[in-house]
Structure formats: C-alpha cells, structure tokens
Amino acid sequence: METSLILQNVLTPPVLFFFLGTFAVVVKSDLEIPAPLPKLFSLYLLLAIGFKGGLELERSGFEGQVIPTVLAAIFMSLLIPLICFAILRLKFDVFNSAAIAAAYGSISAVTFITAESFLENQNIPFDGFMVAALAIMESPAIIVGLLLVKLAAPKKRPNSKRMRLGSILHEAMLNGSAYLLLGSLLIGFLTAAHNPSGVEKMQPFTGKLFYGAECFFLLDMGIVAAQRLPSLKRAGPFLIGFAVFMPIFNAFIGVMIAKLLVLGPGNALLFVVLCASASYLAVPAAMRMTVPEAKSSYYISTTLGLTFPFNIVLGIPIYMSLVRTIIPLNG
Amino acid sequence: METSLILQNVLTPPVLFFFLGTFAVVVKSDLEIPAPLPKLFSLYLLLAIGFKGGLELERSGFEGQVIPTVLAAIFMSLLIPLICFAILRLKFDVFNSAAIAAAYGSISAVTFITAESFLENQNIPFDGFMVAALAIMESPAIIVGLLLVKLAAPKKRPNSKRMRLGSILHEAMLNGSAYLLLGSLLIGFLTAAHNPSGVEKMQPFTGKLFYGAECFFLLDMGIVAAQRLPSLKRAGPFLIGFAVFMPIFNAFIGVMIAKLLVLGPGNALLFVVLCASASYLAVPAAMRMTVPEAKSSYYISTTLGLTFPFNIVLGIPIYMSLVRTIIPLNG
Amino acid sequence: METSLILQNVLTPPVLFFFLGTFAVVVKSDLEIPAPLPKLFSLYLLLAIGFKGGLELERSGFEGQVIPTVLAAIFMSLLIPLICFAILRLKFDVFNSAAIAAAYGSISAVTFITAESFLENQNIPFDGFMVAALAIMESPAIIVGLLLVKLAAPKKRPNSKRMRLGSILHEAMLNGSAYLLLGSLLIGFLTAAHNPSGVEKMQPFTGKLFYGAECFFLLDMGIVAAQRLPSLKRAGPFLIGFAVFMPIFNAFIGVMIAKLLVLGPGNALLFVVLCASASYLAVPAAMRMTVPEAKSSYYISTTLGLTFPFNIVLGIPIYMSLVRTIIPLNG
Amino acid sequence: MKRLDLIFGERELDAMLKSLEAAEVPGYTVMKHVTGRGPERIVSEDMEFTGLGANAHVIIFCEQSVINRISEQIKPLLSYYGGVAYISEASPL
Amino acid sequence: MKRLDLIFGERELDAMLKSLEAAEVPGYTVMKHVTGRGPERIVSEDMEFTGLGANAHVIIFCEQSVINRISEQIKPLLSYYGGVAYISEASPL
C-alpha cells in the first residue's frame, strides 16, 4: 500500500517538477531560475498560505482541537531540538549541534504545502487551523537552539553580547519568513471577520494561483536541493543518516501525539509532517547571524539537500501509512 | 461616521498588508522584497489599470462627463503645482520648491487603485474613464515644475541646455510609468473595439489577479514608506506639515470642482484622490534628471513617506466623508 | 484578404503590446523591464506551453497525424539549416554561417504561442500535439550547426576538444529552454494520465494566466527587438534580406510538407510557423559556448531584431493566407 | 595601464557612456543596482522601482592618455549630478 | 588616497555600515548579490532566497587616517563572521 501511495504522490505535478529540477542538475542542464525569482515564489507562498490559514481559522474559531493542537505543536518544537542536540553531540561541537537541532525542531512550509496538496489529491479533509500550528512552530526551536549555545558553549565567545534574550527572541520571532507567515495569517483572519468581499477578491491570487506557483517553486527547490548534494557527501555518513532517520523518528513521536489529540487522518498527517520537516529558511538565517561558529553547509545540506527531498517524495506517503496504521479509527 | 469609514478602510487586505510592511520596519524584521520584484508589481499594476481603463473608456465612449472631467483633471494638475510652489518658496529654494510642487501636482496610481478598491468594498459605483484622468494627470505637473525652474532659477545653471522645451516634454510624456499607463489604456481601448475575445482572455491576468497583486505591492510600499521616515524627520516640521495638510487642501479644491462637474460620489472620490495624491514614480524620475539641484530626499520622503500612507489609510475615508458632505445629492 | 488578416492580427493584445515595447525604444521612453523579470516570463511560458501540450498529447494519443508530423518537424529542422548554410556561405565564414543557419533551423516558442493565439482568435482549431513538434524541433538544428562547424571549419581551432559528439548532444538537448519545454511536456502527459485533479488545479496558472503573461513578455520582446535594430543595420543588407526572405522561403517549404501530411489549416499554420521562425534562446546560448568565433550580434540581431517581429506582425497572417491558398480543402 | 572607477546615478549612465565613447575608451564594464552613500545622498535598493534608480559602477582599463580625454568629458557630469571617480594602477595579466 | 575593498556576508551589512559610519567614512559603495568562495565556505546565488543571503562587496575611497579608524571597528566583525578586506592606492580623477 505504501508503494502505491508513493507512486500516487510522485505522479503529481509538484513532485514531478521537483524531479525535473533535480534531474537538471544531475544531467548538467544549464536550466536556472535566477535570483531573486525564487524569493518571489517563496514570499508568495508564505503570504498565500498564511492568508488562507487565517480565513479558515476565523471560520473554525478556537474551539475543539485548535488550542490543544497548537500547544502540542509548540511542545514538539521544544522537544525535537533537545533530542536532536543530544544525538548530534555524539559527533559535533556545541555550535553545529545546536544549529542543526534548531533546524529540525522548526518546520518547512513547502513540505507542509506539498502535504496539503497530497491530501487534496487523496480527498482527505484537513483543517485550516493547522496553518496556525505551522506558523507557531517556526520560531520556538530557534530559541531552544540559541539557549543551548548560551548554556553549553565555551564562555569566552567574542561576540557573546549578541546572545541576550532580547536579541534571541528578535531573531526567532521577527525573521522575514516567520513574520510574513504570521502577519498574513492575522490579515486573513481580520479580513474574513470584517470584509467578506475582500476574501473573495483575494481568492484568484492566494487560492487559484497557488498550485501552479507551488510547482514552479518546487522546480527551483529541485535544482537547489540537488546542488547541495556534493557538500552533503563531504559532511559524512553520520549526517546523511541523521537527515533521513531523524525525520522518521520525529514523525513517529508526532503520530503518537496526534493519536493522543484524537486528530483526524488529514490533520494528523499535517502534524506529523510539521514534526518531520526541517527548516531551511528561518533557522539558517537566524543561525548565520547568531551562531556563526556553526558551519552553514552542515545545516543547509542536511535540511535542504536530503530531508526536504526525502519528505517530499517518500516521507509524506510513508507518514500517511503510519497515520493509517497507528490511528485507524479517528476521523 | 468618518471613524467607521476609516475602520472599514483599514480592515481591507490592501491596507492591512501596507501596515504589515510598515510594522516590519518598525520592529526591525528582516522582511524584504528584493529589487526588481517591486518593479514587477509596479509595471503590472500600471499595465492592468491602463488596460481596464481603456476597455471601459471604449464602452462609455467620450460623451457625458468624460471630456469635462479630463479637462478639469488637466486644470488641477496645472493649478496645484503653482499653489504648492508659492507655499514651498517660503522655506525652500526654487529647485526644491519646483520639484516638490511637481510631485504634488502629479498623481499616485497606487493611491488611485486603493481608492477604487475602497469604492468596490463600499459598493459605490464609479466609471472607467476616471483612469483616463489618472493617465492624463501624470505629466502636466512635470512640465509646470520644469517651467518654474526655467523661469525662476538663477540663469547660470551649468547644464541648462537640458532644459529646452523638447526635452521637458520628453521627460514629462515619455517616462516609463506614464508611457506604460497611456499605452495600456490605448491597447485596452483598441482591444475592446476590435477584439472582444481578447478582452475576455486578458481578464484573468488584468482583472482577477489585480487585487492580490495590489496587496503584495502594498506590502512592499509599507516597507519602503516606513524606511523614508528618518529622512522625513530630518527634513523638518515644515515639510512634515506640508505632506499632510497639502493633500487635504488639494482634496478640498478637488471636491469643489467635482461638485461643479456634477460627478457622482464614486467618480468624485477618485477625482479628489487624484488631486490629493502625489507622485513618487514619474516625477522623481524626471526631477532627478532635469533638476539635480533639488534634494531627492525631500520630494521622496514627503510623497512616499507621509502623503502616500496618509492618503491610503486616513485620506481616502476622510475624502469620502468630504464628498458626501459637500455633494450629497449627486449620483 | 491578407490585409484584413494582418489587421485582425495587429489588433490583438499580444501584438499591440509588442508594438508598445518597440515604440518605447523608437521614442526613447525610459520604460524598461529589468533583468531577471523577462526570464521569469520566458520560463513561465515554456513551462505552461509544455504542460498544456503534454495534456493534449495524452488526450490525442499517438495515433493519426502525430508521428508523421513530428517526423516531418525533425526533417525540417535538419533540412532548413543546410539550405541556410549554403546561402549564408556566399557572404560569411563557416562559423557565422553555421550559427545563423542553426538559429533558423530551430524555433521560437513565442512566435508559436502568438500563432496559437491568432488561431484561437480566428476560431480555427488546432491540436495539442503540435507542441510536441515545437519541443522536438528546438534541438536538431543545433546539432546540424555544430556538425557543419566540425566538418567545414579549419582544423586547428584552439578549443576543438569541446566539439566531441557528446558535448554537442549535451548542448543541443540539455540547454535550459529545450529541457524545460520537454520536461513540462512530459509532466503534463503524466499528470493527465495519472492525476486528473492535478490537471484542473494547474489550469489557473498554466491556462488562464497564459494570455496576459504572453502580452507582458511581448512588451519586453518589443523593447529588446527594437534595441537590436542598430546592430542589424551594421550587419548589412545581405543579412537584413536574409532575415525577411528566409522565413518566407521556409514557410513555403513548410506549407508543402503540411499539404503532404494532410494537416488541417490550424495545424498547418503552426507547422509553417515552426519552419519560418528562428531561435533566439536555445541556439544562441549553445553557439556562444561552442562556436565563439561566430559574432553573436549576427545571429541575435537577425532572429530577434527582424525575423521575430516580422513573423509576429506580418508573417503569421501571410502564412495563414498561404495555407488557405495551397491546402484549401484540408480540415 | 590605469584603472578608472566611476560611481554615479544609474539615470546618468547613458550620458556617461556617450562621453566615454566620445573619449574613445577601449572598453568598459558596468555594474548596475549598486547602492551607497556619498556626501550628498543615500542611495538604497528599495527605491529602485521608482524611477530614481540606484547607482552604476563603471570600470575602465585604459592608458593615461585616454584618462586625460575622459577627464574633460565627465568632470562636468560628475560635478553636476554627483558621483566619484578614482584612478589606480593596473597591468594586464 | 586609498581604496578599501570589503567582502563579507550580506547579513552583516547593516552592522558593517554602522561601523563605517562610526569611523566617519566620507562615503561608500555597496554591491549586493555577490557570490564567491573563501577559506571557509562557498556562497552561491541559488541560496539567496533562503535567509542566508549572498555576499556584499563594499568599496570605500578615503584617506589613510580613516582606514586606521575603520580597521579597529571592523576587524572583529571580519574575524568573527568571516570576510576579507584589502587596501590599494587610488587617486581622484
């Protein structure tokens, strides 16, 4: 059954365009999507997903599973980096361990979007409030990562004045992608509450266009991910293993929590995907600023070069099977 | 009533995204929309608004209020810079006064667009030919500004050969934004007249997408406007006062003319907004070339840093009240 | 009749926007569409046209005229460069002759798109599999051009190691535009076969938006084409004549083949347009790398500065008349 | 040989290149979208979408004699519109 | 006069410019979206859309005395975050 799910996932436009990008690098095509076009699509996707999430959050209200799910999301984004840190310290110094751990505690919006497309394709319903969980989960892991550095690192870092709590919170909450996602969520919410005609007029931009823009962006992500592979190889087998097994492990914890929360299969999959995915936007940006001692090629090549493709192609259908196996009766 | 109108205006997606951009600068988020993406949206909006205006101009024809309104628009774009110049000369030299005056005599297409969205949101009808007034009003103020420099400036400017009438007209009529707006208007007109299926096929691009693209652009405008504030502060209280009270004064003249023209409330608001708004595209570009003696930070920080946000957020609803008060029986 | 067809063609938005761009250069407006925005539209158009072609190829299957047409397309893209080479050798060296010949043997996707819009506007049906012919015809002429250099050029080229067959094929098949077009075709095909809901969700992006994006891109193409005119003038009357008469000659061969293939008028026009158009994307990129001895201004100014505008404005309606005259009874 | 670095507003680029051609430079290299601060004004990337544009950075490798010709041509442009010009030594590889 | 070339990560640009202003430079020119390789890492254009950004290349024409002031300010930044700084001779046109 998993194989058939994987096949169904692989034969959707987003995943096919991702492959097209990857393959371009493999066969050395000179296809490229020059900067800042990827940024355009990245900003668009964050804006659109935030806005749509805000709409649906307003519709569903804060009753039922909303608050417990969001709290569980925060819990997971605090727990996962601690586990990752403990594992990574076996091989890496405090700086690299904390930076990679923070990336895995945070989320990847594009992985989430692809999971939503997968669910739509399978006609499995899910709730808009999961976007709130997405937005909420982006930042806490950054704080954990920076606190780990503050506590565990040698005391005489030259620039340690940067590590005051204020600037940690600033990096965590106000980096561009978290800010745009949360802000658009709020705008979607306010618009749905006060201006229904505005909702309708946004629909062609944030709704209809979304799938195609997702495909275009995944074409670029395919290129970018494949270009990270050489430096991943240099990073060694430990990190390669980590980049594949950690998501599965996190997915496993995630599915247990989803069972506890009595989430339906759609919401459960999204929750699991949030746990299993790793950040290549907000976290690297924050780590580059605050923990320059960590090698960016480590946290980028793992999250973007391996975990992201793995989740997009194999992870999502595997996690769906997991959800079906472990919480068969929900929904 | 004004407060409720302001609130209704503030709770629409375009204004909310504008706030999101402004707030990003205030809280020092690193959200940025890198060049040339803002240019893409700016070009798109000009093309789309011109095309739609052309369509509707073809439908309405040149009867009724069209010609008088367009003539009144030209009149206002000649009058306003003269008034502004007289006021600005109290504090500034000829060059700076002329450049700022030209900016306030010209228009801001995005303010106009936001006013259209406001009217749609309030279900107040307006006519497509107002876009013709918009397109026509972009340039004359530039000519007035440059003539003022030619007449009033010290005679020994080093590069005064640039100031021949031919090159003045060239700067005024053929700068990129005026050219694209007028050209798209013409294309819309021709398409509506000769190729109805073409109109329909353009609709998803120029029509449906418009509102979302407007929001995206206003997000950027919020960032850009907020970044102008420090240099506005340096410009001093006279300019700050000018940037807020001049639009209101111009709006007042505008509403009187609208009353004379017997415009309905929708068209009247758009006419007033044209009078009250100031240019940060065509005019600064022309002034930078032809009057380099003027400080660009003056005419940019006033128009973009204060007048534009003021109009978008408070101006439009205030002008709507003004319209309702002064021409209650029209339409 | 031709004049009326030309007029009908000229009064469509794509051609009007092309004129708007050209005219901007003529009157020295500073309208510009900064890099990499043209690249965005170029990538989008290739992706969208490939995807749509793939969908329709899946629907039509490989029966009937598909295989013969594609084979004829390959034949033409091998024949045309040979004819061109023979003519060009009268005036130019091997390198320049081969490079220009390759450009005319290949195709211009935007000319093809404009021809499709023309057919839609005239309510003349055509088949999706023609996109397969488009995709297939992009590369063979590159191979012919490079083989001509390999065979006819002086033996002691310094970098002749680049000219191994492997790297020739690589340049030909894997340049960005050919790769994206073929890849999107394949994705469209697979999606149509396995994921009908994916087709529907792509429609707003690849379908609805297409016409407007085409107009925007043609605005830029108008600017770029007009900017090539000075260097075309420097290239001399022989090349100018070549850039106009060669497409007509190729169109003539094309229409004969279309008659043999018993294509309907829509497909016949598209086939003729493929023969008559010349490449300014894939071929120049490949030639710049592999035949740096050829002057890029020659192959760019002919294809982009003259042949492209000629085809867009006059060629397509002329070829339509030709089709109607020579194969009146098909379809 | 010399290396000449010119930095000035993008909108003056056409006029500047015309002056350089008039001085018969052997070639030049242009970087656009450059920002900066001079004695007079701050040029920032976020204003590029307005017609103001950013700065252009032009590099010319040439003989001193060409520099002398350039100098006459462009000094008025630089003093009127703003911008800087610096010369350093360079030798071909 | 001197010419100072600084190349470092775009994310440190604001801090760097603040240091330059503190050293009272007469002006500076910034090129963003610059890529490269140093002893520590490869910076490529395709990563710009992530928050990592590319490099910035800053040029300052100034007197030696200003360089001395700059030096104290930015050496810690360069050694902590990476980046290079080179001085050459330049004379105004």
Add this chain to the structure above:
Amino acid sequence: MKRLDLIFGERELDAMLKSLEAAEVPGYTVMKHVTGRGPERIVSEDMEFTGLGANAHVIIFCEQSVINRISEQIKPLLSYYGGVAYISEASPL
C-alpha cells in the same frame, strides 16, 4: 599581495572557476549580471533572458605566485572566448 580582476562572459564562468581552483586560489569573489563593451562586442542587460547571459566580474586577492599559476590556466580561455584580466597591488587591512 595582488588583486586580479577578470571580466568575461557569464557562460564561461564554470570553466573559469574550475581553472582558478586548479590554480589553487585562496578564494574568489564573483559579480554576475555585469554588462559592458570590449573590442569585440557589446553585452547588454536586456539579453540576459536569452541564453547568452551577461558578463561576470571575478576578483581574486592572492600572492604573485598564484597569479603565475592562474595565468597559464586562463589565458587560453580569455583569448578564445574574449574577456579581460588586470592585476593591481593590494595589501590586507
């Protein structure tokens, strides 16, 4: 130390960087999207969307010995594809 400025077509960038790595440069900086005019051709920004691309400007700070190694590697590339290379003096801050 020396500063080497290379300016050439973007499409040759990969080959050029490979040559530089073969010459074991300590690092390099790349600016793409550069335009210009040389003895042979004009490179303009508006052609970037076609496959032709614009120019790349590469800066290398290194010792003279590295320059000597680079020289052998890239002179054939520059003479075949076009482009310029100039050396000037530079000293680390």
